[in-house]
Amino acid sequence: MSSAASRPTAGPFDRGHTDDLMSFLTASPTPYHAVATAAERLEKAGFRRVEETAAWDGTKGGKYLVRGGAIIAWYVPEGATPHTPYRIVGAHTDSPNLRVKPQPDMGARGWRQVAVEIYGGPLLNSWLDRDLGLAGRLTLRDGSQHLVNIDRPLLRVPQLAVHLDRGVNDGMKLERQRHMQPIWGLGDVHEGDLIAFVAEEAGVDAEDVTGWDLMVSAIEAPAYLGRDRELLAGPRMDNLISVHAAVAALSAVAGREDLEYIPVLAAFDHEENGSEADTGAQGPLLGNVLERSVYARGGSYEDRARALAASICLSSDVGHAVHPNYAERHDPTHHPRPNGGPILKVNVNQRYATDGVGRAVFAAACEKAGVPWQSFVSNNDMPCGTTIGPITAARHGITTFDIGIACLSMHSARELCGADDPYLLANALVAFLEG
Secondary structure, three states: OOOOOOOOOOOOOOHHHHHHHHHHHHHOOOHHHHHHHHHHHHHHOOOEEOOOOOOOOOOOEEEEEEEOOEEEEEEEOOOOOOOOOEEEEEEEOOOOEEEEEEEEEEEEOOEEEEEEEEEOOOOHHHHEOOOEEEEEEEEEOOOOEEEEEEEEEEEEEOOOOHHHOOOHHHOOOOOHHHHOOOEEEEOOOOOOHHHHHHHHHHOOOHHHEEEEEEEEEEOOOOEEEOOOOOEEEEOOHHHHHHHHHHHHHHHHHOOOOOOOOEEEEEEEOOHHHOOOOOOOOOOOHHHHHHHHHHHHOOOOHHHHHHHHHOOEEEEEOOEEOOOOOOHHHOOOOOOOOOOOOOEEEOOOOOOOOOOHHHHHHHHHHHHHHOOOOEEEOOOOOOOOOOOOHHHHHHHHOOEEEEEEOEEEOOOOOOEEEEOOHHHHHHHHHHHHHHO
16 A cells, blocks of 8 residues: 555445556556456456356346447346336547557568557547557457457557657647557567467467557556656546446445335447447447336336436546646636546536536535535636536436546546545445445
8 A cells, every 4th residue: 555645435345446546547458458457356256257149047146248348237126126226337448549540560671560540539649758568358250259459569659759849839739640650669560460479479370360450558567656646647537547446346345135216327329429339339239228127127118118217327537636836717606626526527518417416415415425625617718628417418308417636637648536536436436336
């Protein structure tokens, strides 16, 4: 455990949770790895995997399913009825990055490069001059999938020297196609080289690899920062901080038979590019799980409607801490600070789903957990981001509100937050799931 003192709360987690988050971030270079790590932790907490193609039963206890880079888990307490409502923590597993194209082998002037496509909205300059790894999944001829994680320095996107671009410090414009293709060696380019190399790393025959979903990953380990180690720097904190906290919170309440709600974790993929995927929040995955859970307990369509009408979803994603060098970009009366506790995100144009009802639920959870909390709203002159919150509310008709923790360098290859905020968030999620 770190030497910095934890802020006392009424919840089960302290700075040791943040230490564990660092391990989770390192083990999760892609959504597929994040889901596999989450599933392993849930199984240790007594959850069992169910398959979408199999018949479901109505037995009590913890269950989860995995589809690609998404995972949904839920715990049915002993006293649950077919119309027992849900308390859902929603999050997403993906982060902006560079992803390998279908024909990845390219190069010029004696350099071997990897052809990549920009995923989501990354801060492109944060990927420059950084040692990078490669991770993802390989799909074989027989349909089996194999995770691979090359977590050593392998690639680099080199910046042009200042001597060849004297005006770079007065304004740099990166062309996504020309300037963001990483190098990974010297020599002639041969088709199939990259996939053959990755297959060897994964321990499979390259001739059996017929599909791949590979992405560049920042490999520098998470680290505490600051005089008193009060800050945390690391990759993919947007939004694996929320996934990690939700897994911990769901595991903490599993086994409780006095719950009046069915606690649910819904961690989706593809949030960073609009959530329009079979594993995204715009897809039918969550709705299908909730509906099948009702029917497996002997419920009817009427029970399903009653359950969803009384359900509540907490959408957890990172938010913006006030930036000391750009304070004018923030709303003048809302300045979220690191280690000030989770932030309640509000936007009246429904970029966030929070209303007064959600605010009251969140306030009650934080009060129960002994966790401080803050409010976030965007400067009126700055466009507001969005989350899975409004999508979940609109698609399922579930009361939803948006929260997160305050961070700097959002969408960078390496982000920054307060070291207390991850466990403060987890404690608030426990209180929310308890009802």
